[in-house]
Amino acid sequence: MKDIANITLPDFLIIGAGKSGTTSLYHYLDQHPDIFFSEVKEPNFFALEGIDPVSEKDDPEQMFHYPWAVTEFQEYLDLFASAEPHQLKAEASTMYLYSKKAAEGIKQRIPEAKLIAVLRQPAERLWSRYLHLARENRTPEVSFNDVIKKGNIYWKRPDLIPSGFYADHLKSYFDLFPEHQIKILFHEDLLKRPSEVLNQLIEFLDLAPFEFETNQQFNKSGYIKNKKLDAIIGQNSVVKKSVEKLTPGLLNMIKGQPHLKKWLNNARNANLEKPSFPKELKNKITQEIYLEDIEKLEDLLRVNLDHWKHFN
Structure with a gap:
């Protein structure tokens, strides 16, 4: 009899990079009837197994112990318990890209898993991450113009400068996994030719062809135009937090309504202004x-x- 852990562990993982289109990729692939994504989008289990999550204010130089992180093995298995037998199980945790612990843990637990990474020009990725933090009023106190100066928080936080050293991070995976289990994508291709990229992934995952809807951008970065509106519809809105606390079932119902999700995502994007880099x-x-x-x-x-090296 096959071990239950092997049955419920994911078949493929999106490992990063953050702010490179991974959220959009997650939403696109989630449309496929033969794919089941974990009920927590970014469990970060393989990076944080056995570690108690801490808040950003208690660990300002790391800020990677997200409050929703799943750190216990059984809890991680439970994320995939609702998958149908025919579905590929998956999750998307961008912390995995820069975590050697994650690479080693994935190899140990699910050595046959397929791995997907989306890479973005690293300076652009850093700028987008900065604007993402600005959207949530969580930007570092050091000005972005001083990002070059070594030793400041941009160099210390793994989600900022260090996240963009892709070659160093990916080497951990190529050292542990055969190339045929790793698929590297580029942000610019996902942006310009999403259907082509998704078809490549479907072939990589050995799934039946599927027509994806790709006309939305998810997890957009930028400065908030109207803070009062953001307090109602934003990712960290008072309304969302109240619903999560008082009636979590309602939030799940909303998430299950694609038209409502689409409207909310478009409204959030329209309330963001992205300054040029x-x-x-x-x-x-x-x-x-x-x-x-x-x-x-x-x-x-x-x-x-x-095309990543010089800009006129």
Whole structure:
């Protein structure tokens, strides 16, 4: 008889990178009837197994022990208990990309799992992460213009500068898993040719063809235009927190209504303003922080990334 843990563990994982289109990819793939995503979108189990989650204010230089993290094995298995026998089980935790503990844990627990990573030009990813934090009033006290200065919080927090060293992070996975189990995607392709990218993934996952709806952008970053409106419809709105606390069943019902979810997502996006990333700063961050890793990534993946290196 097959071990129950092997039955309920995921068949594939989206491992990152954060702010590179992973949330959109999650929502697109979740449409496929033969895919079951964990009921917690980012359990981060393999990175945080056995570790008590802590709040951002108690660990400001890390900010990766999200309150919804799942850190116990049985609780993690329970996330996939509702999957139908024919469905591939999956989850998406962007912390996995930069966690060696996660790479080793996945190899130990589910060595045959398929892994998907979406990569974005690292300076752009950093800027998007900064704007994401701005959206939630959680930006570091150090100005983004001072990001180059080594030793500040941008260098210490793994979700900021360190997250963009893709070659170093991916090496942990390529050292542990055969190449045919790893699929690397690029943010620009997912943005411009989502259907083509999704068809590649369906083939990678050995699933039946499916027509995905890809006309929405999820987890958009930017400054909030109307804070009063955000307090009602935002990701961290007072209304959402009250519903979660008082009537969690209502929140699940809302999540199960695709038309309502689409309206809410569009309304949130419309209430965000994304300032342009100054090209001079983008070039500076790319050249002084990320260029060496980009070149290593080209060698690792056998691809040309010249379009990531210079901006006019």
